[in-house]
Amino acid sequence: MVMMNSLVIEGIGVQNWTYIIVGLTFTLYIGIAIWSRAGSTKEFYVAGGGVSPLANGMATAADWMSAASFISMAGIISFSGYDGAVYLMGWTGGYVLLALLLAPYLRKFGKFTVPDFIGDRYYSNTARLVGVICALIVSFTYVAGQMRGVGLVFSRFLEVDINTGVIIGMIIVLFYAVLGGMKGVTYTQVAQYCVLIFAFMVPAIFISIQMTGNPIPQLGFGDQLADGSGTYLLDKLDGLSTDLGFSEYTEGSKSLIDVFAITLALMVGTAGLPHVIVRFFTVKRVKDARKSAGIALLLITILYTTAPAVAVFARTNMIETVSNQPYADMPEWFKKWETTGLITFTDKNGDGLIQYVANETENELVVDNDIIVLANPEIAQLPDWVIALVAAGALAAALSTAAGLLLVISASVSHDLIKKIINPKISEKNELIAARLAAVAAVGVAGYFGINPPGFVAATVALAFGLAAASFFPAIILGIFYKKMNKEGAISGMVIGILSMLFYMTKFKFGWFGGGTQADWWFGISPEGFGTVAMALNFIVSIVIMRFTPEPPKAVQDLVENIRIPSNAGEATH
Amino acid sequence: MSKNNAKAYWKENIRYVLILMFIWFIVSFGAGILFKDALNEFKVGGFKVGFWFAQQGSMYVFVLLIFVYVRLMNKLDKKYGYDE
Numbered sequence: 001m002v003m004m005n006s007l008v009i010e011g012i013g014v015q016n017w018t019y020i021i022v023g024l025t026f027t028l029y030i031g032i033a034i035w036s037r038a039g040s041t042k043e044f045y046v047a048g049g050g051v052s053p054l055a056n057g058m059a060t061a062a063d064w065m066s067a068a069s070f071i072s073m074a075g076i077i078s079f080s081g082y083d084g085a086v087y088l089m090g091w092t093g094g095y096v097l098l099a100l101l102l103a104p105y106l107r108k109f110g111k112f113t114v115p116d117f118i119g120d121r122y123y124s125n126t127a128r129l130v131g132v133i134c135a136l137i138v139s140f141t142y143v144a145g146q147m148r149g150v151g152l153v154f155s156r157f158l159e160v161d162i163n164t165g166v167i168i169g170m171i172i173v174l175f176y177a178v179l180g181g182m183k184g185v186t187y188t189q190v191a192q193y194c195v196l197i198f199a200f201m202v203p204a205i206f207i208s209i210q211m212t213g214n215p216i217p218q219l220g221f222g223d224q225l226a227d228g229s230g231t232y233l234l235d236k237l238d239g240l241s242t243d244l245g246f247s248e249y250t251e252g253s254k255s256l257i258d259v260f261a262i263t264l265a266l267m268v269g270t271a272g273l274p275h276v277i278v279r280f281f282t283v284k285r286v287k288d289a290r291k292s293a294g295i296a297l298l299l300i301t302i303l304y305t306t307a308p309a310v311a312v313f314a315r316t317n318m319i320e321t322v323s324n325q326p327y328a329d330m331p332e333w334f335k336k337w338e339t340t341g342l343i344t345f346t347d348k349n350g351d352g353l354i355q356y357v358a359n360e361t362e363n364e365l366v367v368d369n370d371i372i373v374l375a376n377p378e379i380a381q382l383p384d385w386v387i388a389l390v391a392a393g394a395l396a397a398a399l400s401t402a403a404g405l406l407l408v409i410s411a412s413v414s415h416d417l418i419k420k421i422i423n424p425k426i427s428e429k430n431e432l433i434a435a436r437l438a439a440v441a442a443v444g445v446a447g448y449f450g451i452n453p454p455g456f457v458a459a460t461v462a463l464a465f466g467l468a469a470a471s472f473f474p475a476i477i478l479g480i481f482y483k484k485m486n487k488e489g490a491i492s493g494m495v496i497g498i499l500s501m502l503f504y505m506t507k508f509k510f511g512w513f514g515g516g517t518q519a520d521w522w523f524g525i526s527p528e529g530f531g532t533v534a535m536a537l538n539f540i541v542s543i544v545i546m547r548f549t550p551e552p553p554k555a556v557q558d559l560v561e562n563i564r565i566p567s568n569a570g571e572a573t574h
Numbered sequence: 575m576s577k578n579n580a581k582a583y584w585k586e587n588i589r590y591v592l593i594l595m596f597i598w599f600i601v602s603f604g605a606g607i608l609f610k611d612a613l614n615e616f617k618v619g620g621f622k623v624g625f626w627f628a629q630q631g632s633m634y635v636f637v638l639l640i641f642v643y644v645r646l647m648n649k650l651d652k653k654y655g656y657d658e
Contacts, residue, residue: 077629082610085628089602092633096598099640100591104647218630222621232620250614250625260607285658287648294640301633308629564584566647567656 017388018157025195025392026172029399032191033176033184041432044181045112045411051186051282057295059189060279062196062396063404064091064270064296065303066142067149070196070397073304075372077311078318081241082252084311086259090266090465092297092304097271099293103280105480107289108563112281113408114274114472115416118494121479122487123556125421130494132416134471135274137498139405139412140445141464142275146402147450150395156340156374157391166450169399174443177403177410178436185403186282192396197302199393203377203386204306207313210380217309237312240319245358249315261529269465269531272473275404278411286566314372317379322354322365330354333378342368402446410439463505466531470497474538483560489546497538504530583654590646594639602632 012020038044051059069091077084109117115135119128147166154165176184201217208220212233225231238248247253254262270276279296280289321331327345337343344366345354356365374394377387414435419426426434471494478485478493506512508520508527518526525533551557605613610624618626651657 082625082628085606085625088629089606089632092636093598093602096594096636096639100594100643219619222619222626224620234620234622234625250622256607260603263602263607287644287651287658290640290644290647294637294644297640298637301637305630305633561580564587565580565656566651567658569658 012384014384014387015157015159017385018391021385021388021392022158022395025191025396028191029172029176029188032188033180036184036187037179038181038183038432041415041428041435043183044432044435045281045407045415046278047181047183047186047282049282050284053283053288053292054295055186055190056279056283056288056292057299058193059186059282060276060292060296061299062189062193062400063279064276064300064401065193065196065397066401067146067152067394067398069303069307070200071149071152071370071373071394074307074310074314074376075369077308078315078372079367079369080252080254081247081249083254083259084308085252086254086262086266088304088308090263091270092301093263094267094270095293095297095300097267098276098280099290099297101480102271102277102476103289103293104286104566105563106277106476107280107283108286108566108569109559110281110569112278112415113411114277114476115412116420117479118472118475118490119416119420121556121559122475122490123553124487124491127475127487127491127494128416128420130491131472131475132412134467134494134498135408135412135416138273138464138468138471139275139408140449141467142273143402143405143409143442143446144449146398146405147446149398150402151450152370153374153391153394153398156337157388163451166447169395169402169450170443170447173399173403173406174440177406177443178439181435182278182282182407185400185407188403189400192400193299195396196393196400197299199389199396200303200373201306202389203380203382204310204313206382206386207317207376207380208309211313211316217313218305221309221312233312233316237316237319240316240323244319244323244356249312255524257524258526258529261525261532265469265529265531265535266465268473268535269467269469272468272471272476273465274412274468274472275401275408277472277476278408279404284569286569310373310376314376314379317376318367318372319356321379323356324353326352327354328352331379333375336378337371337375342371406439406442406446409442410435413438413442462528463501463509463531466501466505466528466534467498469531470501470534470538474535474542478539478542480560480563483557484546484551485542486546486549486552488549489542489544492545493538493542496541497534500537501531501534504534579654583650583656586650587647590643590650594643597635598639601627601635606632 042048073087106117111117115128115131118131119125147169150169151162151166154160155162176188204217205215208217209215211226212220212223213226214220214223221233225233234250238250241249283289283292346364348364354365355362357363377390414431418434419431475490475494505527508516606628610628613624614622616623
């Protein structure tokens with residue numbers, strides 16, 4: 001503790017530290033955007049195609065790790081214990097699919113967007129249009145969540161209104177995404193990766209040392225407590241959890257089939273997300289695409305293996321701080337988060353103590369998932385600059401993902417819709433203008449959803465994966481590995497896949513089509529896990545329809561043989 | 575490049591992919607989910623083994639798998655003259 005206190009410069013305070021650190025990082029992002037602005041459509045869509053595997057790996061990692069990974073994931077794991085593994089395995093295992101089954105071939109194919117591949121491989125503008133619609137649905141559901149994350153961080157740490165926070169975030173993203181396109185976004189994401197990983201690791205290491213004496217969080221949460229009792233931290237947490245009536249932390253409570261289905265849906269969804277796939281169009285050679293997928297996953301895994309450790313530390317700390325303690329004695333952070341509504345306490349039995357238990361009628365404390373990472377440094381009494389750093393990291397995570405998604409949306413409109421379907425004769429200069437206008441419009445829509453979040457935003461972010469799994473993944477896999485797959489099969493597969501996913505999700509999440517409760521789930525599979533079923537349906541429909549329709553033209557079959565060979569990838573073209 | 579060359583290359587590639595995907599499945603869906611309860615009978619340090627695979631081990635193996643694939647494919651590209 002002596003060492004930590006010496007790091008605090010007296011009198012600056014959390015809020016000023018936050019202004020300083022967030023201000024510095026924003027200046028950096030804007031500087032990069034000006035230095036790397038895009039001059040051609042190629043630079044705008046794929047950063048000119050000459051990004052090194054390391055830079056692309058870092059950019060992919062930042063692109064991928066969103067407000068959900070940085071802010072919410074450790075919190076979700078903290079409250080769900082073993083079950084949190086669905087996110088850990090789901091959101092990393094998808095990179096194995098990307099590296100082995102998708103990235104090298106899509107890079108060899110050498111176009112700008114995912115609907116481009118769908119349209120050319122299935123020799124049909126209908127297929128392209130279905131691809132565009134799927135890309136827009138997936139990306140918009142995802143981006144709205146990011147903007148809300150930006151607003152949340154601003155409102156808590158800089159004590160501005162949530163809407164002001166969203167607007168500041170919009171202006172920053174607008175600036176570097178519209179000016180820099182993929183080129184600007186790539187190099188900003190490299191910087192954002194550094195900021196976010198540093199911000200995530202510093203508090204985790206501090207807390208790991210505090211609790212277990214082990215400086216490596218990944219090992220620390222399986223270690224003995226630092227109090228010399230010889231008790232393992234996880235055993236202690238299992239005990240605390242069962243005492244309060246929760247299931248054992250290391251056991252979880254979801255059914256096996258649902259854990260299986262959600263994990264697979266998230267893996268496949270990750271591999272089918274257009275803003276992730278498009279990153280692999282930016283490298284020079286096929287071998288660079290494979291390598292940068294490896295680097296990206298390595299960099300992501302640093303955060304993802306730390307998150308479950310943070311979850312265990314925070315859960316233990318929190319239970320010990322609040323359980324059966326007098327409300328009047330709660331520390332400052334507790335009161336501060338109460339004002340944001342993310343912690344609520346109702347003294348049901350009027351004894352002035354906080355009863356935090358599994359039984360809902362007796363439980364008096366509700367804690368939002370998102371607090372765990374944001375409040376963790378305060379709960380562990382870390383210095384002010386660490387708290388400020390976490391705010392900057394959360395903003396980096398949300399902004400980098402939002403920018404990546406906005407590019408997918410703008411490219412879908414300007415390239416796939418305008419250039420490939422509506423007006424093929426558009427000049428390069430006008431296409432670039434269209435791309436920038438589309439990006440501006442997309443930022444506007446995303447900001448609107450950030451300020452007026454429809455109640456289902458949080459739910460739909462997780463479901464975006466189901467949608468991607470149900471639509472793109474089978475069409476791309478079959479397009480590469482099944483030469484005879486034709487447009488009739490692929491189009492019907494994508495349509496049936498995404499419609500069945502939308503049906504199941506709206507039925508059980510929003511109560512459409514008669515609604516239903518957990519007891520009505522098909523095979524006990526939750527809407528989050530239904531992407532697995534919808535994906536299987538897509539594969540089956542595609543293959544059955546293909547059997548009854550003409551096989552693809554010779555030129556297309558040759559194209560498939562060509563993308564299987566890694567050499568002469570050439571440059572990404574129109 | 576001849577057509578046979580391309581076919582043989584593709585066949586070897588598919589074999590690597592299948593082997594690596596099998597390992598991918600075993601560490602995550604196998605050790606982390608299906609056989610978690612059996613593995614949880616064993617402990618390494620404070621970790622129950624099934625829990626460790628689900629929240630740590632599977633991810634380390636994923637990273638390794640991709641780098642192994644990168645190496646195998648770089649060699650294969652050379653062998654078939656597709657190297658750049």
